[in-house]
Amino acid sequence: MPKPTQANAASMRALLERLFPLHRALVGPGAQQTLEAIRETLPIEVSEYPSGGKAFDWTIPKGFSVNEAWVEGPDGRRVIDYADCLYHVWNYSQPFSGTLSLDELKAKVRTEPALPDAVPWRFSYYREDWGLCASQNLMDSLEEGDYRVHIDTELSPDALRIGEYFLPGESDREILITCYICHPLGANDNLSGTVLGVELFKLLRQLPRRRYSYRLAIWPEGIGSIAYLANNPERIKRTLGGYVLTCCGDPGTLHYKHSIEEGSLFDRAALHALEHCGQPYEIMPFAFHRGSDEAYLSGPGFKLPMGSIMHTPYGQFPEYHTSADDLDFVTDEALLGTLQVYWNALMAIEANRVYAPTYQTLPFLSGHGVYPYDLGAGDGSLMVMAADAYYHLMGFADGQVDLLSIAERTETPMELFARPVEAFLRVGLLRETEEDG
Structure with missing residues (x-):
């Protein structure tokens, strides 16, 4: 396995x-x-x-892709560049080119104040709009002036x-x-x-x-x-x-x-x-x-x-x-x-299966050659959980409850039932009553 x-x-x-x-x-x-x-x-x-x-x-x-996108500040320096972070442009942003004041730019740039160094991801799937994202710290550092914005995106059949x-x-x-x-x-x-x-x-x-x-x-x-x-x-x-x-x-x-x-x-x-x-x-x-x-x-x-x-x-x-x-x-x-x-x-x-017993009361496992002596059962010592699974299975399997229910009721991992299930089926103590659970 x-x-x-x-x-x-x-x-x-x-x-x-x-x-x-x-x-x-x-x-x-x-x-x-x-x-x-x-x-x-x-x-x-x-x-x-x-x-x-x-x-x-x-x-x-439509399909969406970004060729390039950037914002240049009053001094001609790029303050936002898609090449630096793929979240700078809204997913499905429309193309845009123009010059904006700082206030106009801030109205189109999303930030995440709770993480001031991080760039948020935003989208505009079902309404035509354009927009950008940047860190809060970056936007707070910008000075007054004109900002040149260029967003080159493609929205085409795909x-x-x-x-x-x-x-x-x-x-x-x-x-x-x-x-x-x-x-x-x-x-x-x-x-x-x-x-x-x-x-x-x-x-x-x-x-x-x-x-x-x-x-x-x-x-x-x-x-x-x-x-x-x-x-x-x-x-x-x-x-x-x-x-x-x-x-x-x-x-x-x-x-x-x-x-x-x-x-x-x-x-x-x-x-x-x-x-x-x-x-x-x-x-x-x-x-x-x-x-x-x-x-x-x-x-x-x-x-x-x-x-x-x-x-x-x-x-x-x-x-x-x-x-x-x-x-x-x-x-x-x-x-x-x-x-x-x-x-x-x-x-x-x-x-997970539903198993029905072929016996009445608890069966004599030793007589069937399937008693878990190697797991600590049968000599009065404390049995391990794997041995307990034998008892849980032979007692609770009734043709009505599934194996997962038995595992839940007895707080036993499902994998521990694999060995007793195989043993009981092999010697005819149980039969499966469902193919699909």
Whole structure:
């Protein structure tokens, strides 16, 4: 059975550094370059949805790119330059050239006073406008006078691109794992989930047997999930639910955001994995406002249960949507720890079954050759938790409750049931009553 290791952390770091400087937008050459870079490490397939096409109530946007953008001060010196920071220009800013007073310039430049040295990221997706961003300290240092502004952007027909990697299982019922690539930089808010998703699927493809089918979807947040829903109705019918990967790499406390179907299999598996990860965690309710792609995937007509395991949630760390969300903000320890929790959650789902006993009262395990003597049972000494799992399984398995329920009730890690389940099935003490849970 594969498990996350430090090698996975190193692989995630390498991909993070590769993707970080690319000039991403919802649609455009930067998004395409990002998917091409991911394809070098995982053979994703890319679907394209042309600009101007409809997806339910939405329209696929044009492609966006920045050729150059700068502001020259009264002395002719450049005080803002897109070449220095990709957040200096609003995503989807209209082109603009002109001369402004300092007050006029300040009205078009966004800052983040709480982080005065950082440049915020802003966008203007669905209204035509132009704008810039800069650090608060820079704007405070500017003197009165005329400022020459030049923004050379292109908004032209292109295609929204979704990268997918599919792993078939014994069942055609799919578990959907999503992540997003919709703006430059954003090591934690934008890319940590993407590099973790890639690594997660490298591990999944090593499994000799997969009960469910798994699909990784990499898209621009929001409009990507909408386009996916609109163009894959039959696939959606086979989708059980899944997880949205984001904010996986900062050093903050682990969090779990519930799916819309609170108590879903995905909620239970995630919370089980978190309970046994050895770290503190907090639980968040599902919400459509201030959400990510789960808001669209769980919307009317679909209601897919999509949970999210993360560190500090989006919008709750000061570096969010600023240039301070950089490569140094994301730690290898946090990435690997989050990967381990996601892996354990998926393995809990894979192992979850309903088992019915073929015996009455508790069976004589020694007579069947499956008593766990090697785990400390049978001589009056204190048994280890792995031996306890034998008793939990033979006592609580009743053909009604699933294995995850037994694990939750007894506070036992799911992985400890693998050995007694195999032993009891082998000697005919249990039979499986469900193929899909």
